[in-house]
Amino acid sequence: MAGVAGGSRQGPHALTALGRGLTNRCPHCGIGKIYTGWATEVKTCPHCGLVYEPTEGDTAVVDRITAGLLRLHAERMQVIAREQRTRDRFTSLHPEVAVAEVAALPGDVHDLAGLRVIGDRLTAGRTPSA
Numbered sequence: 001m002a003g004v005a006g007g008s009r010q011g012p013h014a015l016t017a018l019g020r021g022l023t024n025r026c027p028h029c030g031i032g033k034i035y036t037g038w039a040t041e042v043k044t045c046p047h048c049g050l051v052y053e054p055t056e057g058d059t060a061v062v063d064r065i066t067a068g069l070l071r072l073h074a075e076r077m078q079v080i081a082r083e084q085r086t087r088d089r090f091t092s093l094h095p096e097v098a099v100a101e102v103a104a105l106p107g108d109v110h111d112l113a114g115l116r117v118i119g120d121r122l123t124a125g126r127t128p129s130a
């Protein structure tokens with residue numbers, strides 16, 4: 001496990017650390033930057049002193065996180081394949097029903113504003129009928 005200069009070895013939850021790392025923040029304190037500029041890696045956190053270089057124990061954590069992300073990706077791919085099969089089955093059973101595809105929104109749609117965005121995407125490029 002990576003050490004913190006003059007600090008505790010107790011770190012944040014793995015998902016918290018991952019989220020901080022993905023947003024270019026120190027996985028330990030969430031304040032210091034991991035990269036400066038475009039892609040210049042910082043060796044230690046300027047805020048808490050965490051050494052960013054991986055040690056032997058860190059590779060096991062990285063392996064578990066990688067495995068988790070790959071499982072998540074595999075599950076998403078299975079959902080996409082199942083949705084495609086459902087869509088294909090529906091369009092073959094009901095060829096008279098028009099089907100439109102809309103790019104997914106980043107979050108759930110649960111209000112009128114979200115439905116308006118979907119409506120805008122459905123009607124994009126179409127001229128309104130009188």
Ligand SMILES: [Zn+2]
Nearest residue numbers: 026029045048
């Ligand atoms: Zn830090």
